[in-house]
Amino acid sequence: MNTPPTPKRFNLQKWREKFIQGSQQGTGHFALALARDDACSEFALLVSEFTHLEHQMEDFVSRLMGTDREVAALVMRSVISISARIDLMQALLTRARRNQSKSVEFDEIIREFKSIKNVRNAFVHGRWQTDLNDGTIYLIKPGEDPFVMNNSAMQAFDISEFKSLRNRINDLVIKIYLTVGVDFEKEQ
Numbered sequence: 001m002n003t004p005p006t007p008k009r010f011n012l013q014k015w016r017e018k019f020i021q022g023s024q025q026g027t028g029h030f031a032l033a034l035a036r037d038d039a040c041s042e043f044a045l046l047v048s049e050f051t052h053l054e055h056q057m058e059d060f061v062s063r064l065m066g067t068d069r070e071v072a073a074l075v076m077r078s079v080i081s082i083s084a085r086i087d088l089m090q091a092l093l094t095r096a097r098r099n100q101s102k103s104v105e106f107d108e109i110i111r112e113f114k115s116i117k118n119v120r121n122a123f124v125h126g127r128w129q130t131d132l133n134d135g136t137i138y139l140i141k142p143g144e145d146p147f148v149m150n151n152s153a154m155q156a157f158d159i160s161e162f163k164s165l166r167n168r169i170n171d172l173v174i175k176i177y178l179t180v181g182v183d184f185e186k187e188q
Helices: 012-022 037-065 069-078 082-095 104-124 160-180
Strands: 127-131 137-140 155-157
Touching: 037 069, 037 082, 037 104, 037 160, 069 082, 082 104, 104 160
Parallel strands: none
Antiparallel strands: 127 137, 137 155
């Protein structure tokens, strides 16, 4: 006996709980942006360091493809979607006979890259607001305002989360280097 799924519908009680809880946040004087210099600097560093991680992933993909970095770079750069790049890497690792003896570090690298990408996307595509009176930063991540509550859905944001993600990016760059190295003969 299969029980039919319960259809998802608007939940007034859940909306009221969220609205009442969130309506007390902030002073009401907001910049509709990430508007603190220290936060902007950390955000910019995060975005640019992620781009370098993407380029480091080209070395990783070259090992999965069994080709040089240039060919892997051309493949990766022609795939615009980061999710599609991750799917490509996962397929190469799990389906290509040549990769059957790759270490578990290859799986870990793909998982961590995907996790970092998800957090980075939440920051890049989120809606930022800064309380102009006390400097508190708020973020509504994509998908975290299902009831269209706007300011009531804001969550206070600690900019140390930027540094934490930047540390994860740097750790992954090091792990990639230690796992796949660089083949200098092919680079020349």
